[in-house]
Amino acid sequence: MAMVDDLSFAAVLDDLCRRPPGRRRPFSNVELARAVTDLGGDITDGYISHLRKGHRDNPTLQTIQDLAAALDVCPAAFVGGRYEREGEECPRRTFPAKLRHLFEAVYPPAQGPYTPEDAAAAISADGRYGSISASHIRELLHPAALPNPRLKHMLALAGHFGLTGDDGVPQAAYFLDDRLAAAIDAELADLKALRDAGVVEFAARVVEHASTWSPELRRQAVEAITQAVESGETRWVFPLGRE
Known part of the structure; x- marks a missing residue:
């Protein structure tokens, strides 16, 4: 269709x-x-x-x-997700696990995971999809719960964790399509591996300071990031000074 x-x-x-x-x-x-x-x-x-x-x-x-x-x-x-139905498709059952996974896997470099208070404050300050309380987020996270969030909260949570399409619209389909969620979770696993290896933090440092670096230092930084991504190593020592 x-x-x-x-x-x-x-x-x-x-x-x-x-x-x-x-x-x-x-x-x-x-x-x-x-x-x-x-x-x-x-x-x-x-x-x-x-x-x-x-x-x-x-x-x-x-x-x-x-x-x-x-x-x-x-x-x-x-x-905006797929139309074809596969079996029973019961997103309420898997919602808490998906949301918990986002809290565990997605957060800024050099910072610990978001708390429900962090997420609620950011979503409410943004305001595009209304507000949400930290206590409600905790209810949605509870492993024994069968939560029933509203669409705008799903959009807000997807946007908070950076799940957006090319058009900038939050991919709430993550919460509604287990097949899509599995694909996104695989990408998040790769991101976690890079973060654990220090690549994400290093790349953020490159973006922040590259304008003051010499062309040679910028070239070394790009090579270091490329090698880290291609190597698949879980630990990486970058051949650059801190600044």
Whole structure:
């Protein structure tokens, strides 16, 4: 199925209702609500109407999951991800583990992992997707929880951890597509290896100070980073002075 140009939740949902995959005729709001109910969900046709018109734009993860199941698409389709559905696709079940992994794997060089307070403060200060509290982030992180975050919180968390596409839009699909999450986690594992080897911190130092370095020193820095990346070594001693 072709993706719509407007990637707003309303536009994607409306397009899926008008041209549902594997179905000859469109879904009315009443029919879609009934399909959700038949699969064990609970969404009213009135709420579906508001979502399609953009009058409501912040559905919960459970709502996204239920709509995706009824429309036979991957939940990530609503945020610019893949459309093809693979099996049950239950992102609520894996959300805490994915979020914990981001906290463990993604943080600035020479700084420890973000705390929920750090993330909440940064997201709330940015304001693009509203605010979030540290206590709510802790609830989302709890391994025994079945959290039900809203779409804007998923977008905000993805953006905070640098999961953005070429267009700068946060890749909330990480939380909605286990296949995509596995691919991103593999990249994060590579980043962690480079960080543990000192490469990330060194590269950041290069960016910060390169303007004051001689051409020869800059060349050595580039060579050192390239060799570290290509070698796959878990430990690396850079052949440069501190500054």
